[in-house]
Amino acid sequence: MTNLSPRTRAVHAGTRRSQYGEVSEAIYLTQGFVYDTAEAAEARFIESGDDEYIYARYGNPTVRMFEDRIAALEGTEDAFATASGMAAVNGALTSMLNAGDHVVSSRALFGSCLYILEDILPRFGVEVTFVDGTDLDAWRAAVRDDTKAVFLETVANPTLEVIDLKAVAEIAHEKGAKVIVDNVFATPIFGHALRDGADVIVYSATKHIDGQGRCLGGVILSTKEFIRKTVEPYLKHTGGALSPFNAWVMLKGLETVHLRCNAQAETALHVATALEGHAKLDSVAYPHLPSHPQVEIAKRQMDQGGTVITLNIKGGKAEAFRFLNALKIVTISNNLGDSKSLVTHPATTTHQRLTDAQRTELGITDGTVRLSVGLEDSADVLGDILGALDMI
Numbered sequence: 001m002t003n004l005s006p007r008t009r010a011v012h013a014g015t016r017r018s019q020y021g022e023v024s025e026a027i028y029l030t031q032g033f034v035y036d037t038a039e040a041a042e043a044r045f046i047e048s049g050d051d052e053y054i055y056a057r058y059g060n061p062t063v064r065m066f067e068d069r070i071a072a073l074e075g076t077e078d079a080f081a082t083a084s085g086m087a088a089v090n091g092a093l094t095s096m097l098n099a100g101d102h103v104v105s106s107r108a109l110f111g112s113c114l115y116i117l118e119d120i121l122p123r124f125g126v127e128v129t130f131v132d133g134t135d136l137d138a139w140r141a142a143v144r145d146d147t148k149a150v151f152l153e154t155v156a157n158p159t160l161e162v163i164d165l166k167a168v169a170e171i172a173h174e175k176g177a178k179v180i181v182d183n184v185f186a187t188p189i190f191g192h193a194l195r196d197g198a199d200v201i202v203y204s205a206t207k208h209i210d211g212q213g214r215c216l217g218g219v220i221l222s223t224k225e226f227i228r229k230t231v232e233p234y235l236k237h238t239g240g241a242l243s244p245f246n247a248w249v250m251l252k253g254l255e256t257v258h259l260r261c262n263a264q265a266e267t268a269l270h271v272a273t274a275l276e277g278h279a280k281l282d283s284v285a286y287p288h289l290p291s292h293p294q295v296e297i298a299k300r301q302m303d304q305g306g307t308v309i310t311l312n313i314k315g316g317k318a319e320a321f322r323f324l325n326a327l328k329i330v331t332i333s334n335n336l337g338d339s340k341s342l343v344t345h346p347a348t349t350t351h352q353r354l355t356d357a358q359r360t361e362l363g364i365t366d367g368t369v370r371l372s373v374g375l376e377d378s379a380d381v382l383g384d385i386l387g388a389l390d391m392i
């Protein structure tokens with residue numbers, strides 16, 4: 001598979017056919033596995049081979065197909081699938097950290113990621129230093145000889161600030177720290193996290209990998225050594241396993257993820273370009289817009305600008321709410337990466353928990369609106385947005 005393009009790998013890699021020779025992958029909806037003899041059971045508990053399973057919390061053939069396929073797409077040696085994106089973020093961090101360790105993280109994080117780094121890890125004696133992810137001097141000052149890991153989202157939610165992954169990875173690697181990247185916004189299609197120096201890549205498969213709003217899932221990608229020696233023992237005993245049914249949905253999602261992400265990103269660029277300078281907007285943020293402050297990094301790091309646009313609506317909350325309520329095709333929901341275009345008002349939903357000062361620090365205002373662009377016709381999406389802007 002390694003000489004084939006990622007798009008081909010996303011369709012074929014990891015397939016395990018049963019004796020029936022099915023075309024579409026089977027869902028092995030089973031918790032356990034039987035052994036021909038007591039000796040065989042004993043042997044498998046001593047050491048299980050590649051296609052030998054014990055219990056679905058440890059591994060399952062459908063889950064394994066998803067892990068192999070996403071690893072082949074991303075280009076990593078191995079992957080471990082999890083019940084949600086947060087189980088993946090938590091698993092990647094807690095499986096490798098011990099009390100007394102130091103972590104440096106960018107500050108602009110998905111809310112639950114921030115909760116793990118700011119509230120949970122310190123309770124177990126892990127020291128976490130937060131930095132402005134776009135400020136390389138801040139990373140240099142924060143990463144120490146005893147820093148075990150750095151954590152970042154390559155594109156921040158919802159401001160869409162882009163962090164120079166390659167530069168941060170160089171700073172981290174100089175001190176021997178592992179680079180853990182939450183790569184949801186860059187997607188497995190546009191991002192090249194492994195090439196740019198990430199040691200561990202984490203996805204919420206709930207987003208673009210399912211891409212059709214059905215199942216929760218997540219995945220941790222890294223070397224075979226890290227996945228099987230560090231991540232697997234932690235996750236198989238703490239219970240973050242992905243269900244075989246959800247793994248199947250994600251596996252089939254991977255077959256179309258390339259087409260979907262590209263179509264959604266093309267519409268996103270079209271919509272963002274058309275909205276720039278609109279009289280009702282203070283600003284439009286999209287990583288591949290020439291006006292984006294980190295557009296050069298974004299172009300080097302991502303083949304397309306992603307599927308999310310952030311708008312700052314003039315007039316604050318009242319006008320932002322009027323805009324959301326006037327949309328007809330784009331629906332109000334806090335998810336992203338869906339085939340349906342979705343819109344959310346971060347200050348009152350995803351980032352409600354933060355103080356005003358924290359929101360200001362992250363660049364979230366009362367007029368900030370996050371738009372996840374779906375698979376609808378781009379003229380219809382743009383028409384809906386322009387129509388709703390007319391109503392405010």
Ligand SMILES: *Cc1c(COP(=O)(O)O)cnc(C)c1O
Pocket residue numbers: 084085086087089110112113153157182184185204205206207216217218
């Ligand atoms: C959604 C999301 C997560 C969490 O994923 P779940 O599948 O909802 O647990 C983590 N990080 C980012 C950047 C996300 O967008």
